[in-house]
Amino acid sequence: MNASSGERTGTVSSYLVKGYDALISAFAALAGLMILFATAVVCADVLLRALSKHSLPWAFEVTEFLLVYIPLLTFPWLARRQQHIIIDVFTNWLPPRIAYGLRIIVLLVAAGICVWVAYWGTFATLTAYERNVVNAGLVAFPRWALLISIPIGFGLAAIEFLRLAWMDFGGTAPSEKPATPSVA
Amino acid sequence: MMDWFTILLSVFGSLLLILATGLPVVLAFILVTFASLYILQGGNGAILQQNILAMESSLRTFTLLPVPLFILMGEILWQSSIATNALGAIDKWLGRVPGRLSLLTVMSGTVFSALSGSTMANTAILGKLLLPDMHKRGYDPVMSMGPIMSSGALAMLIPPSALAVVYATIAQISIGALLMALILPGLILAISYVVYIVVRCYLNPALAPRDENLVRVSRAQALKELLVYVAPLSLVVFSVVGVIFLGIATPTEAAALGALSSLVLAAAYRGLTWKGFVSAIEGTAQISGMVLIIIAAAIGFSQLLAFSGASKGLLDYVVALSANPTVVILLMMALILVLGCFMEQIAIMSITLPIFVPILKLLGIEPVWFAVMMLINLEIGLMTPPFGLLLFVMKGVAPPEVTMQTIYRAATPYLIINVLVIGAILIWPKLALLLPSLIQ
Numbered sequence: 001m002n003a004s005s006g007e008r009t010g011t012v013s014s015y016l017v018k019g020y021d022a023l024i025s026a027f028a029a030l031a032g033l034m035i036l037f038a039t040a041v042v043c044a045d046v047l048l049r050a051l052s053k054h055s056l057p058w059a060f061e062v063t064e065f066l067l068v069y070i071p072l073l074t075f076p077w078l079a080r081r082q083q084h085i086i087i088d089v090f091t092n093w094l095p096p097r098i099a100y101g102l103r104i105i106v107l108l109v110a111a112g113i114c115v116w117v118a119y120w121g122t123f124a125t126l127t128a129y130e131r132n133v134v135n136a137g138l139v140a141f142p143r144w145a146l147l148i149s150i151p152i153g154f155g156l157a158a159i160e161f162l163r164l165a166w167m168d169f170g171g172t173a174p175s176e177k178p179a180t181p182s183v184a
Numbered sequence: 185m186m187d188w189f190t191i192l193l194s195v196f197g198s199l200l201l202i203l204a205t206g207l208p209v210v211l212a213f214i215l216v217t218f219a220s221l222y223i224l225q226g227g228n229g230a231i232l233q234q235n236i237l238a239m240e241s242s243l244r245t246f247t248l249l250p251v252p253l254f255i256l257m258g259e260i261l262w263q264s265s266i267a268t269n270a271l272g273a274i275d276k277w278l279g280r281v282p283g284r285l286s287l288l289t290v291m292s293g294t295v296f297s298a299l300s301g302s303t304m305a306n307t308a309i310l311g312k313l314l315l316p317d318m319h320k321r322g323y324d325p326v327m328s329m330g331p332i333m334s335s336g337a338l339a340m341l342i343p344p345s346a347l348a349v350v351y352a353t354i355a356q357i358s359i360g361a362l363l364m365a366l367i368l369p370g371l372i373l374a375i376s377y378v379v380y381i382v383v384r385c386y387l388n389p390a391l392a393p394r395d396e397n398l399v400r401v402s403r404a405q406a407l408k409e410l411l412v413y414v415a416p417l418s419l420v421v422f423s424v425v426g427v428i429f430l431g432i433a434t435p436t437e438a439a440a441l442g443a444l445s446s447l448v449l450a451a452a453y454r455g456l457t458w459k460g461f462v463s464a465i466e467g468t469a470q471i472s473g474m475v476l477i478i479i480a481a482a483i484g485f486s487q488l489l490a491f492s493g494a495s496k497g498l499l500d501y502v503v504a505l506s507a508n509p510t511v512v513i514l515l516m517m518a519l520i521l522v523l524g525c526f527m528e529q530i531a532i533m534s535i536t537l538p539i540f541v542p543i544l545k546l547l548g549i550e551p552v553w554f555a556v557m558m559l560i561n562l563e564i565g566l567m568t569p570p571f572g573l574l575l576f577v578m579k580g581v582a583p584p585e586v587t588m589q590t591i592y593r594a595a596t597p598y599l600i601i602n603v604l605v606i607g608a609i610l611i612w613p614k615l616a617l618l619l620p621s622l623i624q
Contacts, residue, residue, distance in 0.1 A: 028466075028469055028470075028473075029469075031469045031472075031473065032465040032466060032468065032469040033465075035252045035253075035256060035465070035468055035469060035472065036465065038249060038252070038253075038440070039253060039256070039440050039443045039444060040444075042249065042436065042437055042440035043437075043440045043441055043444045045437070046433055046437045046440070046441060050432075060246055063246055063249055063436075064244045064245065064246050065244065067243050067244060067245065067246075067248050067249060067476065068240055068243045068244050070252065070469070070472055070473065070476060071243065071472070071473045071475075071476035071477040071480065072477070073473075074469050074470065074472070074473025074474075075473065075477060077470075077473070078470065078473050078474060079208075081470075083470060083474065084208035084209070084210060084211075084474060085208065085209045085210070085474055085478065085528050085530065085531065086206050086207070086208050086209060087203045087204065087206065087209065087526070087527055087528065087531060088206055089204075089526045089527075089571055090204040090205075090206075091204075091205065091206040102205060102206070103206065105205075106205050106206055106207050109207060109211075109215075110207060110208060110211050113211045113214055113215050113218075114211070116218060116232075117214060117218075117236065120229065120232040120233050120235075120236050121236050123233050124233045124236045124237055124240075127233070146240060146244070147236075147237075147240055150236060150239075150240065
């Protein structure tokens with residue numbers, strides 16, 4: 001089921017929802033490209049070093065920056081697809097009505113936690129910006145540009161959790177949760 | 185200030201309670217960390233800003249890159265035809281041995297484990313390719329599904345292993361040393377499975393009925409397939425393990441070379457479609473995102489334990505007990521075994537390591553040795569009822585009449601072998617520490 005179901009097509013709000021959905025997916029796609037880019041850069045660095053006198057001294061730091069962006073860009077996307085790792089051993093045993101109620105509460109709490117993190121993440125970003133904190137290394141990269149991914153990632157995830165709660169409440173949520181893959 | 189025991193009890197009690205509600209693990213960690221810091225600081229929120237900076241710094245770590253790259257390798261193996269081809273080639277080399285298809289499963293599973301870090305993909309591939317044939321020939325579940333799950337699970341141990349990188353990051357030990365340390369125990373497990381299968385099938389041939397119509401191929405044909413479909417895979421194995429062992433590249437660089445060589449091989453066999461490639465990238469972004477954010481939250485959580493004085497209090501207590509290190513290890517292993525029945529591997533590591541690591545350090549226990557035992561123990565958790573992940577993967581690929589009880593029964597002998605191997609490593613630490621000591 002599409003996350004934006006329930007919205008009438010053709011209205012301004014439906015375009016906003018579509019644009020917003022596309023943004024979340026684009027963030028995830030960007031994270032995927034970053035993984036490929038990191039692979040390419042690190043390989044190029046090793047091969048250049050082995051085959052010539054050159055290397056890519058910036059490869060190390062740029063990869064580190066990407067490692068901050070990758071999980072935060074995928075964070076709201078995973079929230080929307082309900083793919084964050086959860087322990088469902090106990091909730092699976094609950095009677096359906098209680099499980100339903102608990103699920104809505106948990107989604108609201110999840111949104112609340114995301115807002116809390118986004119709030120302090122914004123402060124951390126602003127502080128780094130005002131103090132002009134720059135990464136101490138070969139690549140002068142402002143720290144606020146990394147930190148800002150925290151309020152953005154968590155802020156958007158808060159919206160996603162609220163949407164899921166709203167869909168659950170209105171009975172339009174996907175009836176079955178998609179299978180969560182595991183790193184193991 | 186509260187005493188350390190009250191802090192520890194309330195932090196872990198509330199964490200477990202919150203996890204049980206089904207709140208995403210990452211948010212459960214953040215909630216407990218933030219709320220505890222806020223309370224301990226008497227309502228001063230500035231400490232939360234510090235914690236956020238710490239989370240960001242913990243992600244900005246070059247040595248974490250193997251996590252997405254190892255996941256990418258698993259996704260490529262899953263999406264490409266590398267596994268199917270390799271399995272066919274290995275098949276041609278097995279003659280009329282007892283438990284033939286079971287042995288083929290273990291051998292292929294071990295080879296795939298050296299190409300991928302995903303136990304789910306490994307188990308699903310083996311199940312899809314081999315289970316129908318074994319089922320048709322009347323193999324006992326212990327000889328069909330048992331080997332599929334146990335050798336599928338080897339992917340967690342034999343490098344590339346994303347979980348080993350996660351472990352090493354949270355426990356702050358050498359990633360290269362841990363990856364090397366896991367090779368020998370992984371192979372010992374595989375060999376133990378082989379011995380078990382051969383002995384059981386020799387004693388009771390009905391467990392794995394022989395294939396009377398086995399078509400023999402010429403040695404030349406078998407050799408050709410081995411050279412075309414299996415030998416080139418050593419390029420991937422060398423990219424990951426060889427370059428670390430020879431000291432040519434760091435584990436992160438090795439992971440990048442491994443991912444690149446997987447892609448090159450998949451392309452060379454023309455076994456990766458554009459659609460498959462896009463799915464592989466999507467799967468990688470998805471699992472990497474899930475894992476990396478939990479690592480950040482887990483590191484924030486361990487800082488809470490240090491800041492609150494709970495870690496120090498616990499350590500003083502352990503000192504006062506003057507506990508025997510072996511007893512401590514056994515207790516820790518027992519705890520992991522129990523948690524493994526109910527929880528996901530990364531969640532278990534995130535909860536236990538912030539407490540275990542300082543205790544191990546205090547008692548002078550070799551951290552890499554312990555890590556190997558704990559990872560095998562976590563692997564057991566993939567197959568223990570009622571919630572082992574691979575049991576469900578197996579159920580998904582097995583014919584509908586196969587019950588969960590049958591799958592539990594199939595896994596049991598292999599679980600016992602795993603426990604015995606942990607025991608062997610406990611008695612002979614060299615089994616884990618030999619290879620790391622040889623790194624150039």
